[in-house]
Amino acid sequence: MNNNELKWPLLIYEELKETEEFEKKLQKIFENKESIYVENSKDFFRIFLNNQNISGIILNNSESIKMLVKEIRRRNKKIPIIILKENDTKELDFDILKKIDMTLNIFEDSENFINGRVSKLTENYLNSIKPVFFGKLMDYVKEYKYAWHTPGHTGGTMFMSNPIGKMMLDFYGENTLRSDLSISVPELGSLLDEEGPVKDAEINSARVFSADKTYYILNGTSSVNQIIWKGRVTKDDLAFVDRNCHKSLNYGMVITEATPMYMVPRRNKLGIIGPVKLLEFTKEYIDKMIGENIKLTPAQKKQRVKMSALTNSTYDGLCYNINKIKETLESSVDNLHFDEAWYAYAKFHKLYNGYYAMTDSDNKIEHPPIFASQSTHKLLGAFSQSSMLHIKNGTKKKVDMVVFDEAYLMYGSTSPQYSMIASLDVVSSMMEFNGEELMSETILNAIHLRKRIAKLDYEAKKIEDWFFSIWQPLKIKYNDKFIDFQEVPDSYLLNNQNAWSLSLENDWHGFEDIEDNYVMLDPIKITVKCPGLNIDGIYDKTGIPANILSNYLINKGIVNEKTDTYSLLFLHSIGTTLTKQEALVQGLIDFKKDYDLNTSLESIFPELVESYEEKYSGKGLRDHCQDMHEYIRDSKLLDFMDKGFELIPYQALTPAEASREVFRGNIEHLPLKDVMNRVSAVIVVPYPPGIPILMGGEKINDKSKPVLDFLLAREKFELVFSGYFADIHGIQAFNDSEGIRRFHTMVIKES
Ligand SMILES: Cc1ncc(COP(=O)(O)O)c(C=O)c1O
Numbered sequence: 156m157n158n159n160e161l162k163w164p165l166l167i168y169e170e171l172k173e174t175e176e177f178e179k180k181l182q183k184i185f186e187n188k189e190s191i192y193v194e195n196s197k198d199f200f201r202i203f204l205n206n207q208n209i210s211g212i213i214l215n216n217s218e219s220i221k222m223l224v225k226e227i228r229r230r231n232k233k234i235p236i237i238i239l240k241e242n243d244t245k246e247l248d249f250d251i252l253k254k255i256d257m258t259l260n261i262f263e264d265s266e267n268f269i270n271g272r273v274s275k276l277t278e279n280y281l282n283s284i285k286p287v288f289f290g291k292l293m294d295y296v297k298e299y300k301y302a303w304h305t306p307g308h309t310g311g312t313m314f315m316s317n318p319i320g321k322m323m324l325d326f327y328g329e330n331t332l333r334s335d336l337s338i339s340v341p342e343l344g345s346l347l348d349e350e351g352p353v354k355d356a357e358i359n360s361a362r363v364f365s366a367d368k369t370y371y372i373l374n375g376t377s378s379v380n381q382i383i384w385k386g387r388v389t390k391d392d393l394a395f396v397d398r399n400c401h402k403s404l405n406y407g408m409v410i411t412e413a414t415p416m417y418m419v420p421r422r423n424k425l426g427i428i429g430p431v432k433l434l435e436f437t438k439e440y441i442d443k444m445i446g447e448n449i450k451l452t453p454a455q456k457k458q459r460v461k462m463s464a465l466t467n468s469t470y471d472g473l474c475y476n477i478n479k480i481k482e483t484l485e486s487s488v489d490n491l492h493f494d495e496a497w498y499a500y501a502k503f504h505k506l507y508n509g510y511y512a513m514t515d516s517d518n519k520i521e522h523p524p525i526f527a528s529q530s531t532h533k534l535l536g537a538f539s540q541s542s543m544l545h546i547k548n549g550t551k552k553k554v555d556m557v558v559f560d561e562a563y564l565m566y567g568s569t570s571p572q573y574s575m576i577a578s579l580d581v582v583s584s585m586m587e588f589n590g591e592e593l594m595s596e597t598i599l600n601a602i603h604l605r606k607r608i609a610k611l612d613y614e615a616k617k618i619e620d621w622f623f624s625i626w627q628p629l630k631i632k633y634n635d636k637f638i639d640f641q642e643v644p645d646s647y648l649l650n651n652q653n654a655w656s657l658s659l660e661n662d663w664h665g666f667e668d669i670e671d672n673y674v675m676l677d678p679i680k681i682t683v684k685c686p687g688l689n690i691d692g693i694y695d696k697t698g699i700p701a702n703i704l705s706n707y708l709i710n711k712g713i714v715n716e717k718t719d720t721y722s723l724l725f726l727h728s729i730g731t732t733l734t735k736q737e738a739l740v741q742g743l744i745d746f747k748k749d750y751d752l753n754t755s756l757e758s759i760f761p762e763l764v765e766s767y768e769e770k771y772s773g774k775g776l777r778d779h780c781q782d783m784h785e786y787i788r789d790s791k792l793l794d795f796m797d798k799g800f801e802l803i804p805y806q807a808l809t810p811a812e813a814s815r816e817v818f819r820g821n822i823e824h825l826p827l828k829d830v831m832n833r834v835s836a837v838i839v840v841p842y843p844p845g846i847p848i849l850m851g852g853e854k855i856n857d858k859s860k861p862v863l864d865f866l867l868a869r870e871k872f873e874l875v876f877s878g879y880f881a882d883i884h885g886i887q888a889f890n891d892s893e894g895i896r897r898f899h900t901m902v903i904k905e906s
Pocket residue numbers: 374375376377378380400401403466494496497530540542
């Protein structure tokens with residue numbers, strides 16, 4: 156495509172009006188070009204920062220030139236900067252010359268020629284920023300070819316023949332359909348065969364994300380996890396798995412027929428899932444674990460662990476020091492897998508140095524091959540389901556990629572969506588272009604929100620009022636003194652891992668025996684704490700269960716990522732605006748107002764009251780919070796949760812063996828009251844906290860009774876608080892013969 160078709164304007168800045176002659180000439184040079192003229196630096200930066208579609212910048216040699224050039228380059232290393240001068244203009248200094256692209260004396264040449272020189276620069280710039288695959292895809296679409304291949308809408312023409320189709324075409328726009336192509340287009344290469352521009356894009360992404368090899372996976376990180384396992388693990392191999400794993404890893408164990416052992420993450424008294432102890436990665440611990448919870452064959456007992464899988468960061472934003480883990484696991488595990496579904500951005504800011512799987516921060520450390528799965532679509536901007544699988548070879552052991560391809564090919568469709576490939580390519584190029592800058596801004600904005608809520612909380616406490624707080628250090632060591640979080644300079648918080656590192660000395664986090672320099676909190680994952688339960692597990696007299704706040708905020712158009720019992724998680728991703736932050740703060744303040752006024756539930760949750768009038772009619776928001784708070788406290792729901800998640804039940808069957816029974820139909824759906832001494836057929840994952848409480852094949856017996864107790868306690872909670880139905884994977888709720896809602900799960904039939 157001719158880049159000038161993009162019609163991106165020039166930004167022309169003249170601080171001082173030049174001579175009339177100069178002005179006339181300038182207008183003439185650019186008369187056929189889209190241009191925006193500005194005269195002061197405030198307007199210049201407003202336009203420059205808010206419009207990424209500027210093709211080049213023209214400046215005159217004014218007083219502010221040094222500052223302007225520096226600021227432009229801080230944001231954009233490549234955009235052409237052209238300085239126009241007259242015969243008598245003073246020379247530019249060396250520092251400026253190094254940062255700009257061209258100076259032009261506009262009286263020394265024809266308008267046409269100067270225009271052409273500028274056009275060439277802008278065209279080169281647009282070419283240079285075009286991502287490898289996306290660029291080719293745009294070019295292809297602009298060749299206006301007839302599509303005699305799939306997909307059947309043939310570039311959208313099918314949708315023109317019908318009003319419903321036309322609705323879709325108008326909604327998505329022609330380019331979406333024209334660029335939805337089949338693999339019969341050789342110019343664009345092939346995803347599965349790894350050829351052409353697709354391959355070039357993957358190679359580029361590997362470089363950008365510091366991997367030796369990167370695969371684009373168009374079926375989400377759920378598939379990435381399974382491909383990694385399929386490619387490296389096989390029947391009866393021992394695997395060492397974070398119990399805080401995504402359910403796709405359970406299916407990874409099913410398809411590979413691996414035999415798992417589990418790492419148990421710490422939890423604090425708020426119910427927040429913490430890090431696995433570093434000690435659990437040592438050879439001694441792993442040797443001790445082998446066979447602890449499952450019967451192994453003699454051959455298995457002699458095996459090394461084939462794969463370890465750890466969630467990094469945790470959902471609540473705890474990131475591991477990968478160097479420490481590599482070092483510790485090297486002696487006992489053959490492959491390291493880090494599930495970084497929520498953490499693809501870590502490579503792009505030095506705050507995370509050493510804390511992500513592909514880190515090169517200490518190349519002296521010996522390690523086995525490392526695999527990372529990243530949902531590029533979650534916290535970077537790829538289209539939904541577009542993920543990346545990164546591989547770093549071991550220091551001694553290389554991955555045979557031809558063999559690994561066999562696993563990859565099992566999961567890839569032969570009709571990949573080209574826009575998804577393009578989105579992965581685009582995100583890689585964006586992050587390379589100014590990822591550090593984007594991340595700095597994002598982290599700083601998150602710090603701003605953290606400080607804002609901390610200040611409101613601080614002000615409220617001063618007058619014995621209440622507000623929400625943030626799960627973060629109250630005080631931070633700065634210049635050898637502990638000072639309030641909100642007083643710590645932003646630049647320190649932005650650039651120092653110490654500020655976020657969990658330690659024994661500063662135990663705001665509530666995790667026991669935390670190791671030095673082992674785990675840090677990611678500033679962009681913000682956990683808002685509700686009053687009601689403190690970090691030592693002591694209940695206040697009054698309290699606000701987080702699911703009530705979450706429902707309240709949803710009604711105001713603010714949707715959080717995850718809701719625990721007394722805390723909510725908000726993701727502060729790239730592109731979170733200050734206005735969006737303000738809406739959240741206002742939402743919290745509105746809740747406080749309604750809570751303090753005890754505003755009637757009829758006006759706050761009308762649908763809930765209408766559906767369960769006998770339970771909620773006539774109550775106020777504060778009454779409702781208090782009822783639920785007292786119930787959680789008195790029923791010891793969180794204690795049940797604690798005990799249920801602390802233990803690993805006995806594995807009567809591996810996940811694969813249990814799955815086989817499921818598909819043979821050798822199962823029963825039973826109410827919870829009847830499942831004692833039975834073997835779970837499927838994985839059971841309650842949200843919150845989102846950790847499997849039972850894996851397929853695990854036995855429900857006296858040892859694991861706390862698991863059942865927790866599920867029964869949750870069932871009872873939902874009977875008392877109708878309408879607050881949790882999402883529990885592996886559990887179905889049906890009414891019994893008396894019309895009472897009971898949880899059922901799938902267990903293996905007894906022989
Ligand atoms: C830790 C973790 N891994 C993997 C996945 C699966 O990712 P995807 O939704 O891209 O399939 C998720 C999804 O939430 C996740 O939380």
